[in-house]
Amino acid sequence: MAARLGIKPGDLILESGLGSDADDALRKEIFAAAGSEPVGDGAQEVVDVVLLWWREDDGDLIDAMVDSLTFLDAHGVVWLFTPKVGRAGHVEPSDIQESAQTAGLAQTSTFAACADWSATKLTAPKGGRR
Numbered sequence: 001m002a003a004r005l006g007i008k009p010g011d012l013i014l015e016s017g018l019g020s021d022a023d024d025a026l027r028k029e030i031f032a033a034a035g036s037e038p039v040g041d042g043a044q045e046v047v048d049v050v051l052l053w054w055r056e057d058d059g060d061l062i063d064a065m066v067d068s069l070t071f072l073d074a075h076g077v078v079w080l081f082t083p084k085v086g087r088a089g090h091v092e093p094s095d096i097q098e099s100a101q102t103a104g105l106a107q108t109s110t111f112a113a114c115a116d117w118s119a120t121k122l123t124a125p126k127g128g129r130r
Contacts, residue, residue, distance in 0.1 A: 002029045002030045004111075007034050007049065012045060012046075013031070014039045016068060018053055022081070023081075023115070046071050046073050047071050048075075050077075050079070052078055052079065056090060061091070065099055065100060069124070077123050080096065081120075082120065083118075084112065
């Protein structure tokens with residue numbers, strides 16, 4: 001799955017919204033592929049990838065997306081992980097699309113990342129933010 005997410009050795013990854021319900025096997029695979037541990041929410045480093053774990057009741061998704069852009073490299077991606085349909089905390093696809101547009105991101109793909117979570121790839125529009 002890490003390859004499908006485009007995770008490469010040396011990628012610096014910021015992880016946000018981690019909860020006890022996050023998929024540990026998926027996380028281990030991602031960080032093993034990158035060859036490093038995640039950067040915490042308080043980091044000041046520019047990162048290649050943001051992993052954003054999000055549930056319906058986590059607050060304002062637009063704010064979380066905008067915050068995820070703060071330290072994202074101009075060519076980086078945000079992977080939004082949300083519970084699948086029928087799981088507690090499921091986020092409607094229309095809410096993701098609307099939030100992404102408002103945050104200045106483009107939604108490029110969504111697929112099942114593991115048993116309980118869907119992954120949505122979000123990128124900055126061509127031309128970049130910087």
